[in-house]
Amino acid sequence: MLLTALIIAILAGLLSVEYLGPQFGFSSPLIAGTIIGLILGDLHQGLVVGATIQMAFMGIVAIGGAIPPDTLMAGVVGTAVAIMTNTGVAGAMAIALPAALFAQQTEILLNTVCISLAHRADAYAAKGDHRGVERMHLLGLPLYFLERAIPTFLVVYYGVGPVQRMLDAVPAWVTHGLAVSGGLLPAVGFALLLNVILRARQVAFFILGFALMSYLKLPLLAIALIGLGLVLILDQVNYGRRSGEATVGGAQE
Amino acid sequence: MSETTITKRDLQSVFWRNMLLQGSINFERLQGLGYAYCILPVLRKLYKSEGEMSVALTRHLGFFNTTPAMAAPILGVNVAMEEQGGNESDEAVRAIKTGMMGPMAGIGDSLLWFTIMPIAMGLGSALAKEGNIFGPILAIVIYNLVNIPLRYYGVMVGYRRSLQLVGDMAGTTLRRVTEGATNLGVLVAGGLVGSLVIAKVPLKFGETAVQGILDSLLPNLLPLLLTLGCLALLKKGVKAAYLIFGVLILGLVLGGVGFLAL
Numbered sequence: 288m289l290l291t292a293l294i295i296a297i298l299a300g301l302l303s304v305e306y307l308g309p310q311f312g313f314s315s316p317l318i319a320g321t322i323i324g325l326i327l328g329d330l331h332q333g334l335v336v337g338a339t340i341q342m343a344f345m346g347i348v349a350i351g352g353a354i355p356p357d358t359l360m361a362g363v364v365g366t367a368v369a370i371m372t373n374t375g376v377a378g379a380m381a382i383a384l385p386a387a388l389f390a391q392q393t394e395i396l397l398n399t400v401c402i403s404l405a406h407r408a409d410a411y412a413a414k415g416d417h418r419g420v421e422r423m424h425l426l427g428l429p430l431y432f433l434e435r436a437i438p439t440f441l442v443v444y445y446g447v448g449p450v451q452r453m454l455d456a457v458p459a460w461v462t463h464g465l466a467v468s469g470g471l472l473p474a475v476g477f478a479l480l481l482n483v484i485l486r487a488r489q490v491a492f493f494i495l496g497f498a499l500m501s502y503l504k505l506p507l508l509a510i511a512l513i514g515l516g517l518v519l520i521l522d523q524v525n526y527g528r529r530s531g532e533a534t535v536g537g538a539q540e
Numbered sequence: 541m542s543e544t545t546i547t548k549r550d551l552q553s554v555f556w557r558n559m560l561l562q563g564s565i566n567f568e569r570l571q572g573l574g575y576a577y578c579i580l581p582v583l584r585k586l587y588k589s590e591g592e593m594s595v596a597l598t599r600h601l602g603f604f605n606t607t608p609a610m611a612a613p614i615l616g617v618n619v620a621m622e623e624q625g626g627n628e629s630d631e632a633v634r635a636i637k638t639g640m641m642g643p644m645a646g647i648g649d650s651l652l653w654f655t656i657m658p659i660a661m662g663l664g665s666a667l668a669k670e671g672n673i674f675g676p677i678l679a680i681v682i683y684n685l686v687n688i689p690l691r692y693y694g695v696m697v698g699y700r701r702s703l704q705l706v707g708d709m710a711g712t713t714l715r716r717v718t719e720g721a722t723n724l725g726v727l728v729a730g731g732l733v734g735s736l737v738i739a740k741v742p743l744k745f746g747e748t749a750v751q752g753i754l755d756s757l758l759p760n761l762l763p764l765l766l767t768l769g770c771l772a773l774l775k776k777g778v779k780a781a782y783l784i785f786g787v788l789i790l791g792l793v794l795g796g797v798g799f800l801a802l
Contacts, residue, residue, distance in 0.1 A: 307562040310608055312657070312683045317665050321676040331671045338665035338675065342736050345661065347780060348653045351645070352570050352605050356781050384784055401566035405573045405601070408564075412597035415590030417580055420597055424577040427564030460796040467795025468788045470738030470802045471766060475783050477733050478770030481726070484654045485771075489726040496730025501759040507663050507731055514727035518720045526716050 291371075292444035294326055299363045300436030304428055306359050316340040316362025323366045336369045336379045337362060343380075343472035344387070346479020354398065357390030360435060364442050371443070372451040377465035380472070382450060386442070390435065397434050401427050546582060546623050546699070553581040554615050555695045561608045570605035575637075578611070582619050586626060595627050599634060606641040607648025612691045614640045616698020650718050655725035656686045662732045669736075737763035742801040 298319075306314035313319065317337045324333010344358040365383035372378050404423045411419030454462070485493060492514070499510045561574040579600055587593040606614065614637060621633050664679025739762040741750040754761050770783055794800040 304563075307560075307565060308608075309559040311687065312660065312680050315657075315661055315679075317661055317668060317679055318676050321668070321673070330673065334668040334671055334673065334675060338668035341661055341665045343784065345658060348649075348657075350607070350649045350653060352567075356784075380788060384781070384788065388781060398565060398567045401564050402568045404564045405566055405569045408573050408576070408601055409598070412576075412601055413594055415592075415594035415597070417584060417593055417597060420573070420576055420601070421580060424560075424564045424573050427566075427573075428560070431563070461792065464792035464794070464796035465788075467739075467800050467802060468791025471787050471791040471800075472784065473736045473738075474733070474763060474766040475770050475780070475787050477729055477737065477767050478774055478783070479780055480654060480658055480729055481767070481771050482774040484650065484722050484725050484729075486722075489723055492723050492727040493730040496727035496732075497734050497760070497764065498730075500731040500734030505731075507666050507728070507735060510731040511659055511663070511724070511728050514724045517727070518724045521723070522716055522720050 289444065291327070292440050295323060295363070295367050295443050296436045296440035298322065298326070299360070299439035300432035302359055302363065303431050303435040307428075307431055314359045314362075316344060316358060316365070319359065319362040320366035323363065324370065327367070327370045329370050332370045332375060333366055336366045336376055339376050339469045339472075340365045340379055340383050342476050343383070343469070345473065345476025346482070347476070354391060354394050356384070356387035357394060357435075358387065360390035360438070361387040363435070363439055367439075367443050368447060368450055371447045372454055374451075374454045374462070375466070376469040377462040378450070378454055380465045380469050381454065382442075386438075389438065393434050393438065397430060401430065546585065546619060550581055550585060551616070551619065551695050551699055554578055554619060555612065555692055557581070558608070558612055558615060558691060558695070561611055569601070569603050571608070571611065572600075572602055572604045575604040575611065575615075576600040578615055579618060579622070582622055586622055592627055595630065596622070599627075599630055600637075602634065602637075604637060604641060606645040607652060609652060609687055609690045610644035610648035610694065611641075612694025613698035614644060616695040616700075617702050619695075620699045620702040647717055647721075650725070651721040652687065652690075655721040655728075656683055658725060658732070659728045662728060662736065666732075666735055733763055733767045734760045737767060738802055739763050739766060740801050741799065743799065 302314040302319055305311065313322070320337015320340060321330070321333050324330045324337065327333070340362050344356070344361055347355045347358050349355055361383040364386035365379040368382045369375055369379035374381075404427055408420045408423040411417075411423065481493070495517075496510055496514065499505050499513065500507070505513075557578040557580070561571050561578055563577070564573045565571060566573075576597055583593065583596045583600075587596050604611075617636055617640070618633055621629050621636065625632065660679045660682040663682065664675040664677075667675030667678065669675075737760075741754065741762070743750045758764070766787075770787070773783060774780070791800065
């Protein structure tokens with residue numbers, strides 16, 4: 288138990304750095320959930336629960352310096368607790384949101400703490416000490432590692448028991464309801480996404496995507512490729528030949 | 541300055557360091573300190589005295605924030621400017637950095653966060669929900685087919701084409717890429733709403749299943765309505781966390797009493 292909690296905590300710390308840094312996508316709930324499934328010996332649950340959390344938190348993206356609920360912790364803690372308590376999607380849904388909101392606060396805290404790194408870097412820069420500046424930057428990494436590793440350790444080591452007892456005590460209709468919530472929550476994810484990217488001009492694309500899926504039941508990859516083709520054609524029509532005259536019927540040459 | 545020239549190795553070093561751009565992210569400067577860290581190998585090569593180094597470091601420690609992958613072309617352009625103009629181009633280097641971070645974030649966020657990421661993770665999750673291990677693998681591959689080349693060639697091309705790139709980006713290229721990416725993202729989101737949001741009514745009136753009636757009206761009617769409802773609430777300013785909590789309760793109650801099923 289101690290070992291498991293340590294391994295998952297270290298994973299959370301590493302993913303925390305990945306999330307800030309190269310952003311290969313490993314810190315997304317789908318991938319984090321899969322890795323945790325492998326660690327805990329239940330790949331299937333890792334995949335299913337990870338995918339569910341991924342969809343629920345889909346549109347929550349940290350851009351423009353804003354700090355949203357923490358999808359990384361939702362994925363890590365949600366999947367770990369779901370598998371360890373053997374409660375599946377229901378368990379994940381019960382724990383993912385509180386974990387995300389808690390980590391949002393620690394992220395805000397750390398973003399404040401790290402201001403002092405920038406100021407100390409200023410002092411080194413004034414002396415022309417480039418190693419000092421470098422050190423100040425790299426000092427942030429262990430801080431952000433611990434930011435997610437410590438709470439993860441505490442939840443997995445001390446929290447699983449209480450969560451297990453809590454979830455065991457709730458009646459079957461609640462766990463069933465939570466599983467239904469898991470199916471509904473992606474709607475929030477897509478609404479968040481659409482809130483950012485959907486403008487009046489793109490409504491046609493939304494209708495098209497929805498129809499291709501709901502009526503024709505095409506695989507998602509097929510829909511993505513059809514969309515790509517369509518977008519490229521439109522680009523040709525609008526910007527092809529000599530740019531500048533961006534009118535649709537501008538083929539008078 | 542004089543004989544020092546920037547090699548491919550230096551640029552690669554900048555590429556690798558960009559992997560840790562946000563390592564010290566904070567509210568005051570965001571990626572400011574990280575930017576200095578990224579360009580440091582170049583500064584070390586160009587500025588040998590402490591005085592020169594101090595000026596150069598200070599120039600790069602200011603506020604900076606963009607999509608991390610899109611910092612790559614900005615770094616590339618700045619490296620070229622540092623090499624050509626040195627500390628004399630202090631103002632210009634700052635201006636380019638500050639001027640580029642907004643447009644680059646515009647492209648990067650819509651391309652990476654709101655298009656490639658949802659497409660990759662949407663496809664991956666659809667497979668993963670069936671227990672297919674290729675789901676997450678596919679997601680990582682698709683995303684990084686865009687992410688990694690963007691970061692690598694961003695530095696390289698940014699360095700080689702320098703200011704010309706800025707001109708291109710500010711012109712139609714920016715508009716085209718953003719527009720195309722957004723359109724594709726919206727289309728895929730439409731497909732994802734139809735496949736990944738699940739709300740079915742298990743009730744029956746005598747012989748007639750309610751879900752059958754709903755499906756004959758419009759397949760995936762409830763997922764669509766729920767998504768549009770959430771969108772309307774977001775437009776009204778309801779916070780994401782409240783919405784997630786609200787939908788969680790909605791599913792708990794309606795699922796619990798048997799009005800909704802998976």
